[in-house]
Amino acid sequence: MTHGATAAEVATALRSAGRVILATHTHPDGDAIGSLVGMRLILEAVGISSRVFVADQDLPLPEELAVYDLGDVVTEDTVDFSDRTVVFLDCGNADRTPLGPRLGEIPVLINIDHHHDNTRFGTMNFVDASASSTAEIVWLLAKELGVPLTPELAEPLYVGLLTDTGRFSYENTTARSHAMAAELIDAGVDLTGVRRRLYEDVLPAKLHLLRYALDSMAIHGDGLLVSARVTAEDFAAAGATEAHAEGIIDVMRVLRGVRVAALARELDREPGTFKVSLRAADPTVDVSAIARFSGGGGHPQAAGFTTSLDDAEMAALILAELAAQDGAGGAA
Numbered sequence: 147m148t149h150g151a152t153a154a155e156v157a158t159a160l161r162s163a164g165r166v167i168l169a170t171h172t173h174p175d176g177d178a179i180g181s182l183v184g185m186r187l188i189l190e191a192v193g194i195s196s197r198v199f200v201a202d203q204d205l206p207l208p209e210e211l212a213v214y215d216l217g218d219v220v221t222e223d224t225v226d227f228s229d230r231t232v233v234f235l236d237c238g239n240a241d242r243t244p245l246g247p248r249l250g251e252i253p254v255l256i257n258i259d260h261h262h263d264n265t266r267f268g269t270m271n272f273v274d275a276s277a278s279s280t281a282e283i284v285w286l287l288a289k290e291l292g293v294p295l296t297p298e299l300a301e302p303l304y305v306g307l308l309t310d311t312g313r314f315s316y317e318n319t320t321a322r323s324h325a326m327a328a329e330l331i332d333a334g335v336d337l338t339g340v341r342r343r344l345y346e347d348v349l350p351a352k353l354h355l356l357r358y359a360l361d362s363m364a365i366h367g368d369g370l371l372v373s374a375r376v377t378a379e380d381f382a383a384a385g386a387t388e389a390h391a392e393g394i395i396d397v398m399r400v401l402r403g404v405r406v407a408a409l410a411r412e413l414d415r416e417p418g419t420f421k422v423s424l425r426a427a428d429p430t431v432d433v434s435a436i437a438r439f440s441g442g443g444g445h446p447q448a449a450g451f452t453t454s455l456d457d458a459e460m461a462a463l464i465l466a467e468l469a470a471q472d473g474a475g476g477a478a
């Protein structure tokens with residue numbers, strides 16, 4: 147698989163960019179925000195000013211990510227693409243952004259990402275599927291551009307690395323990811339602060355939501371698949387918001403014998419529609435292929451899609467896809 151552009155070519159393109167807009171996927175996660183904030187600081191260090199695009203529907207950001215300075219954010223109404231270079235970070239396909247239909251207006255579109263199924267929708271594509279996170283690629287680009295790591299830059303990159311590797315527990319965690327962590331820690335990341343903000347300091351609503359999720363837990367296919375779902379009603383009863391669902395899947399993924407975990411959460415803005423998170427608990431399973439079958443995507447070990455299927459229908463579909471993978475030469 148080709149990377150399209152090299153890191154050096156991307157660095158050259160960024161250095162010569164005029165006015166830059168930085169964008170990411172809708173529902174921005176730790177890697178999306180970490181990469182945006184990191185890239186903004188890196189460009190600033192080489193004398194290039196940029197503005198961050200975030201869709202109206204994604205604001206305000208989840209509390210734990212809202213602490214980072216995105217500067218003067220542009221949204222659908224205020225964004226102007228003429229003469230701009232748009233840098234997409236952590237966005238595997240144009241459909242994952244409300245800017246999708248407007249891509250044609252963008253003269254220079256640099257697509258920097260780590261999704262193996264990235265559709266290469268940029269005019270320049272730098273896709274490194276061996277990177278744990280887009281933050282890992284942004285860290286490499288900082289080196290390429292000769293930008294030193296400051297505590298201010300290191301922390302958001304660390305957040306991207308930590309969240310996309312599931313705290314260094316998914317298969318995408320490599321020696322390079324740990325080397326990056328070591329450099330960022332040396333540069334002054336407040337590890338205790340980050341850990342508390344992202345994973346501790348939990349409100350009762352989050353544990354109540356976990357309770358509802360576990361209450362709905364079902365095991366399918368002789369223990370190969372564990373699923374759970376939280377409805378809008380559960381969210382309301384728990385006093386929880388969508389961000390509180392973060393991490394529930396990791397509780398389910400560790401079940402003995404399980405190869406795939408699926409958590410479905412009902413979307414507040416679309417009753418009856420569920421956002422499904424998939425995690426592989428077996429390195430031979432590719433959950434992104436399962437997600438893609440249902441119109442989503444992601445990584446072999448962590449992927450997602452949206453559906454209106456009920457739990458039994460969703461489980462049947464996942465098990466069928468799993469069997470198809472095994473038939474195609476996957477694990478026995």
Ligand code: AMP
Nearest residue numbers: 423424442443444445448449450451452
């Ligand atoms: P999540 O379960 O939301 O943490 O998502 C896990 C990974 O799956 C993310 O890093 C995304 O790359 C990918 N993903 C989630 N939802 C979608 C979707 N609807 N379309 C494409 N990729 C997705």
Ligand code: MN
Nearest residue numbers: 175177178236
């Ligand atoms: Mn992401």
Ligand code: MN
Nearest residue numbers: 177236280310
């Ligand atoms: Mn990512």
